[in-house]
């Protein structure tokens with residue numbers, strides 16, 4: 001049933017090294033483990049770190065969780081640029097708390113991935129060497145203060161739409177991490193929307209700044225949900241395993257339907273002449289997303305990819321002394337506890 005489950009390559013130094021890897025047929029014990037795993041997935045049960053799981057399930061989770069964790073960490077940068085330029089002490093305190101929350105989300109997620117046997121160092125190495133993905137959305141610049149509000153409203157709004165179903169993900173540690181993440185994202189979305197409501201009551205120049213930010217971010221947020229279902233190689237298996245609960249297109253549609261009335265209350269126009277209610281479908285129709293641009297950005301050629309990665313690598317290098325100090329302190333505590341025992 002899980003066709004990817006046993007198609008893992010043979011060991012590089014094994015007897016078949018250099019030969020084309022051929023999936024080994026499962027033996028009796030493995031068939032039984034797989035049947036038990038399938039039964040639990042079918043019953044909407046949770047898989048926990050010590051449970052047996054197919055290699056492909058583990059790999060899929062590590063791929064998605066690491067991509068998600070890196071997104072949270074790199075996602076601190078576009079808004080972080082505005083902490084020193086926030087227009088009031090209140091807005092600065094809110095923004096500091098939000099950016100710090102995103103860092104916390106990254107840490108829960110790295111921890112969830114660690115329960116699958118992938119260390120934080122491995123994941124960070126993959127990020128810093130440009131091998132690992134993170135969300136396309138964080139490769140665009142934040143040009144004005146209105147961008148910070150729009151990121152809260154639309155980017156966090158899209159993130160919540162995608163992440164609420166992940167609270168029911170079949171892998172326990174990921175699902176539990178997402179419960180807390182979603183509570184915080186919900187605050188993030190509201191603070192962004194509230195900030196924009198205030199700006200829209202301001203001068204025509206401030207209103208224009210909000211509209212300009214919406215124009216620049218809207219299509220990028222729709223692309224955030226990932227490629228169309230027909231071009232999404234991971235969706236079907238991810239949904240079969242209860243990792244994803246909805247397809248990329250279904251979540252995108254939910255986001256459009258939820259956002260249109262919010263835009264009306266705010267008094268901004270979503271920049272899509274094809275956006276209109278379709279009574280027959282019971283959903284809004286929307287225009288074509290530029291998927292060429294999306295893949296350009298995902299493949300490292302967006303406006304800020306290089307800058308984002310360079311900033312992350314520098315932050316990691318500059319923080320080496322903190323990690324060393326923390327490790328030395330932990331070792332001292334351990335020795336002291338051993339002596340006391």
Ligand code: FAQ
Pocket residue numbers: 063064067068069071072075076102133134135136137151155156159162163223224225226227231232233234235238244248298
């Ligand atoms: N950007 O087959 P699918 C946030 C990749 S957190 C870059 O459809 P899948 C909070 C995808 O990885 C935002 N790459 O893949 C915040 C795959 O490549 P791979 C992040 C993308 O996994 C707010 C390939 O395309 N949220 O915003 C993107 O079934 C404000 C084919 O795609 C999550 O990560 C993209 N947008 O579905 C922080 C949520 N879309 O890995 C700061 C968890 C797709 O095979 C400030 N992740 N790709 O090399 C997911 O739900 C899924 O991984 C999807 C993609 C839906 C993102």
